[in-house]
Amino acid sequence: MNVTEAVASRRSIRAFLDTPVSDTLLRELLEKSARAPSGGNVQPWQVQVLNGSRLQDFQQHLAQQDPREKPAYEIYPKDLPSPYRDSRFKVGEDMYGLLGIPRDDRAGRFAHLARNFEFFGAPAAFFCLIDRAMGQPQWSDLGMFLQTFMLLAQEAGLDTCAQEAWATRPQAVTSFLQTPDNLMLFCGMAIGHRDPEAPVNELVSDRLPLDSSAKWA
Numbered sequence: 001m002n003v004t005e006a007v008a009s010r011r012s013i014r015a016f017l018d019t020p021v022s023d024t025l026l027r028e029l030l031e032k033s034a035r036a037p038s039g040g041n042v043q044p045w046q047v048q049v050l051n052g053s054r055l056q057d058f059q060q061h062l063a064q065q066d067p068r069e070k071p072a073y074e075i076y077p078k079d080l081p082s083p084y085r086d087s088r089f090k091v092g093e094d095m096y097g098l099l100g101i102p103r104d105d106r107a108g109r110f111a112h113l114a115r116n117f118e119f120f121g122a123p124a125a126f127f128c129l130i131d132r133a134m135g136q137p138q139w140s141d142l143g144m145f146l147q148t149f150m151l152l153a154q155e156a157g158l159d160t161c162a163q164e165a166w167a168t169r170p171q172a173v174t175s176f177l178q179t180p181d182n183l184m185l186f187c188g189m190a191i192g193h194r195d196p197e198a199p200v201n202e203l204v205s206d207r208l209p210l211d212s213s214a215k216w217a
Contacts, residue, residue, distance in 0.1 A: 006151040012205075013159040013190070014095075014120045015198030021124040021158065021191055023051055029152050030126075036148040037141070044138040045145045046129040048177050055125060058176050062117060065172035072170040072185050083208065091205045098199045116165040122190035127166065127173055129183040142186055153191065163188040 001009075026049055034043065050058050080088065093103075101108040119125045128142060150160045166173060166188035173185050194201050 001155045003151065006154040010150055010154045011159065011194070011201065011203070012161045013122075013192075013194040014115065014161060014200045014203075015195040016120055016122040016159070016190065016192040017195050018121065018123055019193045021051065023049075025156060025158075026051065026124060026126075026191070029149060029156060029158075032152050033145055033149040036145040038144070039137050039141060042134075042138060042141065044130050044134050044141050046131070046179075046183055047126050048129065048179070049124070049126045051124040055119070055123070059118065061176045062169070062172050065169070065175070067169070067172075069169055069171050072167040075164045075167055083212070087206070087208070091203075094205070095200060095203050098203055100199075113165075116163055117169065119163075119188065119190040120161060121195075122161070122192040124191040126189050126191070127177065128186045128189065129174075129179060130186050132182050132184050139186070146187070146189065149189070157193075158191055159194040161190040163190060 030047060030049075038044070076088070096103070096109060096112070099108075099112060101112065115121075128146060130138065130142060146162055150162065153160050164187045167185060170185045173188075174183070
């Protein structure tokens, strides 16, 4: 698989098989991902891996926590303008259409959203954290690291879903991981093999035309 193929085939998978993922493979992918670009070679990412029984322990811990938490950060601006709002709305409608959940079925939509906090059934996962002393440039380094991991996972035959939804449960996550106070949660990453029978995994999100985001000066 070349880079173009990995980019084209990567999806945010929201239904996984229970096929195990080895710690050896996860370690290999994370070591390769550390070659991601990083301003000043700061390498600000901190990763906590959950696999096998440890992931099950976390799910039990999560079930005992109060879900009403202050988010680690605002995932989207409160007044998201067009065309960004339009793109977000459409991908949501496309996803729920594949799931057969109509817009007025609020319970059904909330139930699917709650699957975020089960890593969509993935057998392995990790949390990505960053030192609170870091600024916006270092947050962009996290994005490059995460994308590098997802493409390498694709090459290795694994599927992923980067999950900023975990930013709404920072205390539940960090209390389980026992991370020091200087580290804040950025996102989670579900890792495994996609369920080929799940309709939601057929979702291919749109991309805006190049001319809307790129100009030749």
